[in-house]
Amino acid sequence: MADLTYPLYPIFAFLGFFLSLVPLPWHLQAWNSGTCYFMMWSSLACLNQFINSVVWHNNALNPSPIWCEICIRILMGASVGIPAASLCINRRLYHIASIQAVSVSRGEKRRDILIDTGICVVFPIVYIALEYIVQGHRYDILEDLGCQPALYNTLPTYFISYMWPILIGLVSAVYCVLSLRSFIRRRVQFNQFLSSNKSLTAGRYFRLMALAACDLTFTIPLSIFIIWVNTVANPVAPWISWEDTHFGFSRVGQIPAVLWRSNERLVVATEATRWFVPLCGILFFALFGFADEARRSYTKAFWAVVKPFGFAPAPATHGKHFVSIGYVFLFVCELSCAHPRFCRRFVQPKQPLYTSTGTSSSPSTTDFVAREEKLPHSPITPTSSSYSSTTLTSDLEKGMQYVPIDDQCNYIQQSVAIAI
Template identity: 40%
Template sequence: MLYPNEVYTVFSFIGFVLCAIPFYWHFKAWNTGTCLFMIWAGLGCLMQCINSIVWNGNMINRVPVYCDISSRIQIAQNVAIPACSLCINRRLYKVATAKVMMPTDAEKRRAVIQDLMIGVGLPILQIIAQYIVSSNRYNIFEDFGPSSSSVLTPLTFVLIYAWPVAIGTVSLFYCVSAICAFYKRQRLFKQMTSHSQFSRGRYLRLMALSATEMFGTIPLGTYIIVVSAKAGVTPWQGWAATHSNYSEVIQIASFIWRSDPGMANGLEMFRWSLVACAFVFFAFFGFTDETRQFYRRMYKPIASRIGCSRFIFHGPSYLCVVHLLC
């Protein structure tokens, strides 16, 4: 019988694999936002999978350097996925409102740099900002692993909790603008996509992905702000008082944090949200024409060894059925 932690280990590893499968085609198409989305979601699933194995049934302070890295990446992921959604929506808006069909290499490089500043720069800034309100080096939760710790002050809401909602709101603006521009210029858009690798189907899938993520980010971020505010906010007591015990590592048994609904919901919501992002991404991009060709190349030698000489993919890219012919 699998226990909840083992169940998460399996699903998080599957999430990591699902993020890796479509990466090549998006990288080849210069889709920086989607590549960053896969990297952040896949990296989060992989690290949480490792943590659920290493700290399964224990809270030992293993490999402090890794714990530092893992807890800081968790902080970065607070804004990384919303920032990637913002990159996607910005690109979709620019494609929908573009006057030139084929962008130059210089314009492509400029777009990549801008996406990296958003998708990587904002998470790095979040790590720096979290240090200001960090009460200790990190916490170790049994079954969960290392996690960062922050003092719940008004400054924490500004530096940590408000960022996902703010980024999601800006992303919402670009998403709505892109949808309006797309429907106003459908004929021109068809001409543009016919001359580039950025197909109409991929455009719509990207829009659906970013909209799904965005409409999850804003309500979830708002919920976290409300719950944290109800938990009790303490006044900011200054840098010295906040970091007086910074070198401390707090170890928390599973029966303690699982008995606290707020803490348990927060930890489980964080790590399962990464798995959800991976599965949602694969649902939109796991059965495109490119990935179906990859599956065909991968399964062809396997099918021949088990006596199945051919296999056929039936259905559109969003609903794919495989028939093995033996």
């Protein structure tokens, strides 16, 4: 039976592997340990699925037993590692939303990293070790899927293996609800914390909430569905003893596609579990791969790649030219104010002219000519004795306002300084 998802699935798996690691550098700088573990587990799981889907396409051979031993443990670890990383993200978001102090010390950050490492690294390792208790034989090889863990369908399997994704998802859901409630109640203090925190912005906070909510949406229903399929498809065998469970442990099951695809429920459960992995990686990139810091990193990486070929970004000279022109204009104003013969008095009407009857009328050409004749033709400074207070009073009485030259120059200099 042909695999209808080939080569689409390997492409998406490789994209999930690559895109998951793109935002990793700036999240490492921000000490976002839960987010970093989410990227690492998603990327590792996508790489594992990519290799399996390519090597075991249209075959169920066993060319590399060592790789299969590693592969099944990656699958086991990722099955709880990704939900555990989502739990750490929700836990951190809750602490931020219910923060008591505006600043967080370096020691508190280290403590949070240690806690996240215990949840996302130590716990999956312990989980992988416990899986050996219910592992019936070494592994199975499914055609088109590759190496898969071979768990004995007995009652302890549900407590050792199947219940943990659901339990982790429920704890994450509690943290998610508490985060929303704390955020609604304490929005002012939350905004103060974000304004003082350089590693976390409001946009990144809400993107993390969206990522955790999407993970919860898929983790819990998918885990419940897998438990139901395993219960219905295969009868639950009783636990007899350690020797009975591990009888013939070195055996490797090689199952062609025509057999395992004949069970529709098993096909749905397997494909849903398989596609969940690249979906996590692509979803993470969709939320964080187009942020401001991501676009800046893409620009730096692009110019670093093309620089050996003689390409370089155009210098941002527009602002520099504007500042230079502003300084030149300011210098000209200083020079003009230092030499009064380059300055002119600004004379403007103070109020409209009125006739003797009290109604306004437009000034005639004769009025402008008469007013122009009364203005001095030689440049006069405010300290000159030729322009006396009597003349100034006469101008004001005729509706004219005199602006001192020093005030004119000061106004121009201030305007240029503000523009620069």
